Amino acid sequence: MTTFGQRLHAALAERGPLCVGIDPHPELLAAWGLTVDVAGLERFAGTCVDAFAGHVALVKPQVAFFEVFGAAGIVVLERTVTALRSAGTLVLADAKRGDIGSTMDAYARTWLTDASPLGSDAVTVSPYLGFGALEPALRLAVDGRGVFVLAATSNPEGAQVQQARTADGRSVAQVMVDEAAARNAGADTLGSVGVVVGATLTRAPDLSALHGPILMPGVGAQGGTAEDVRRLAGERLDAVVPNVSREVLRAGPTAAALRDAVSRTVDSFAFLRA
Numbered sequence: 149m150t151t152f153g154q155r156l157h158a159a160l161a162e163r164g165p166l167c168v169g170i171d172p173h174p175e176l177l178a179a180w181g182l183t184v185d186v187a188g189l190e191r192f193a194g195t196c197v198d199a200f201a202g203h204v205a206l207v208k209p210q211v212a213f214f215e216v217f218g219a220a221g222i223v224v225l226e227r228t229v230t231a232l233r234s235a236g237t238l239v240l241a242d243a244k245r246g247d248i249g250s251t252m253d254a255y256a257r258t259w260l261t262d263a264s265p266l267g268s269d270a271v272t273v274s275p276y277l278g279f280g281a282l283e284p285a286l287r288l289a290v291d292g293r294g295v296f297v298l299a300a301t302s303n304p305e306g307a308q309v310q311q312a313r314t315a316d317g318r319s320v321a322q323v324m325v326d327e328a329a330a331r332n333a334g335a336d337t338l339g340s341v342g343v344v345v346g347a348t349l350t351r352a353p354d355l356s357a358l359h360g361p362i363l364m365p366g367v368g369a370q371g372g373t374a375e376d377v378r379r380l381a382g383e384r385l386d387a388v389v390p391n392v393s394r395e396v397l398r399a400g401p402t403a404a405a406l407r408d409a410v411s412r413t414v415d416s417f418a419f420l421r422a
């Protein structure tokens with residue numbers, strides 16, 4: 149069985165180091181000339197699938213923008229995940245799940261198993277109920293799926309929790325990176341337990357021992373730049389996957405224009421291929 153880390157490593161090498169988000173903000177639906185309802189959502193997501201499937205290494209639907217439409221929005225999300233995965237494109241569901249272990253087990257089965265219509269290749273998880281509470285998702289990450297653990301997020305409010313110091317002097321963010329690193333021990337290419345580190349930060353946690361993918365959101369609309377990605381990645385250029393959502397999506401509404409935006413963005417991160 150190939151691991152998620154191995155599949156991601158191959159996809160990044162083939163398609164370039166980029167995770168594109170599908171974030172159907174109401175403003176984007178309007179800017180694309182779509183109605184802000186389920187019909188508009190379906191058109192938006194369908195165009196993103198046409199543009200990104202087979203072209204982008206990792207696609208990250210932001211679950212919140214589907215959930216806001218209730219059950220009908222979830223159906224669109226299910227179709228989006230299925231269409232991307234059927235085309236051989238890796239899907240990271242940005243659901244930021246985290247709860248007590250028994251509930252986490254249900255989240256893990258929802259987002260990381262084929263028995264679920266929402267089953268994806270990987271999911272974002274929040275370790276702020278304790279890293280160990282993520283165990284059900286981490287178990288599936290040994291079994292062909294991936295998780296991205298929120299370590300140092302791109303929003304300014306995150307520092308209040310993530311930069312707090314633990315008894316041994318490490319930041320909370322560093323503890324999360326170190327816990328993820330322990331789970332990746334022995335992986336041959338990239339491990340399947342990634343972390344999220346914002347491109348907007350002044351300083352990243354020490355990522356040198358992670359041996360897993362580093363999702364870096366915050367590029368573009370939140371002010372992070374390719375240069376910030378280079379600075380924060382340090383020696384881990386091989387493992388960084390910048391995430392860009394609105395900056396690419398604003399190029400819509402045609403799939404061709406979105407694909408051009410993807411190519412330009414991938415080119416701006418050419419240094420990550422080094």
Ligand SMILES: O=c1ccn([C@@H]2O[C@H](COP(=O)(O)O)[C@@H](O)[C@H]2O)c(=O)[nH]1
Nearest residue numbers: 210301302346365366369370392393394
């Ligand atoms: O620290 C984090 C974790 C997740 N996100 C998510 O990434 C995208 C960013 O969208 P942009 O339009 O490129 O700003 C969005 O879905 C966030 O929820 C993040 O920004 N920061």
